[in-house]
Amino acid sequence: MLRPDPVHALVPPAVAQPSTEDWPELGYPTPGARTRVSAAVARRLFVSAVERLDVTVRLGDGDTARTIGRGGPLAVVHRPDELFARLGRDQLIGWGEAYLTGAWDAPDLGAFLTVLAAELPSLVPGPLQKLRGAVVHRPPMRHRNEVHNTRANIAHHYDLSNDLFQLFLDPSLSYSAALYDASLVDHGDHLRAGTPRDAHESDALEAGQGRKIERLLDEAGVGVGTRVLEIGSGWGELAIRAARRGATVRTITLSTEQQALARQRIAAAGVADRVDVDLCDYRDVAGEYDAVLSVEMIEAVGHEYWSTYFRTIDRVLAPGGRVAIQAITMPHDRMLATRRTYTWINKYIFPGGFLPSVQVLDDVTRAHTRLRLTGRLAMGAHYAATLRAWDERFLNAGEEVAALGFDETFRRMWHFYLEYSRAGFASGYLDVWQLTFTRPEDAR
Structure with missing residues (x-):
């Protein structure tokens, strides 16, 4: 029921409605x-x-x-x-x-x-x-991640502007959950009380991103002479770190913007002779690799193609090879209930995206591949803290974002996206996992 207003908090002012010509x-x-x-x-x-x-x-x-x-x-x-x-x-x-x-x-x-x-x-x-x-609305067919339109879905988000992403990501340009030192993360989405909210917090984010990548490389057994395939390049940080371990790396992306900046960063790191950054759909990958890694890319695959994704990995993985992926997940029952739902995130942020459950990834690999899920680490609270840090950096860079040509409606959209995502992890509705897959038959 409605009742008299007891609230004495600062009320945000109304903002001007966006032009329907622009939006x-x-x-x-x-x-x-x-x-x-x-x-x-x-x-x-x-x-x-x-x-x-x-x-x-x-x-x-x-x-x-x-x-x-x-x-x-x-x-x-x-x-x-x-x-x-x-x-x-x-x-x-x-x-x-x-x-x-x-x-x-x-x-x-x-x-x-x-x-x-x-x-x-x-x-x-x-x-x-x-x-x-x-x-509920159904996802439009143009968002289905078939070979002919997946690149457009990826470009919608990742080709927005490298300069935009550089404003709120840490210097490693890692656009996925950090793995903070366990002593810094509480049960929610804040760094623990007493952690400075300034340069030291920024340092904690960058260190957490490095820790996340190094753990994945360890899980995949990446070292001197390892042949690495990375599905989803980001801006090259994982490939750089793998190359520094002595591996040779092929990293693939469908984003021209990411490819260009990743190549620059890889060259600046002095490892260009050991890393190739290719515009390539994962379904078209050939060759043989000792380690396959993929960080928060399966969310863009679409549930219709999860089996294709893992069959591809199984096909190119060398005997004795290991697979390490980082995946955002939702509860299995919610995944089943929502897999044919068109969402705000689909419409404005990630066309064609959909989150799996850990159970369905286990089921799909068992049904369609020789891969088996043999290791897992949950990181949901770490993602909530990561998203809070990103959003604070994004809001603090408001003038720079505007200078890049992004209007107020876009800035509200991005703020809503980051906080909407943070809420999913802070509430426990969403989680993020590092998952390791191997072939048990290779150990016989």
């Missing part, structure tokens, strides 16, 4: 009876859900504002009619789009979203969840 996908829902009905249903479901949560939501601005929720992180809905119209039309995509337009805001976006993420499976009443298949 046509953010057009307002078409007025009419259908919009009114779906908005009314969305409002009832929203209020019912928030009343059960440890959050505070202020509906409206000024003297007419009312507050719902049981108390906790604050969100302010400046334009309730717009929010509910978008929710009614596009469900969670509409929720994210309403943030982009400034229809709602939150002083601590990640904290607010973390509460929602922790309760995500139960936000909609059970009986209504049975209607999910008739309500």
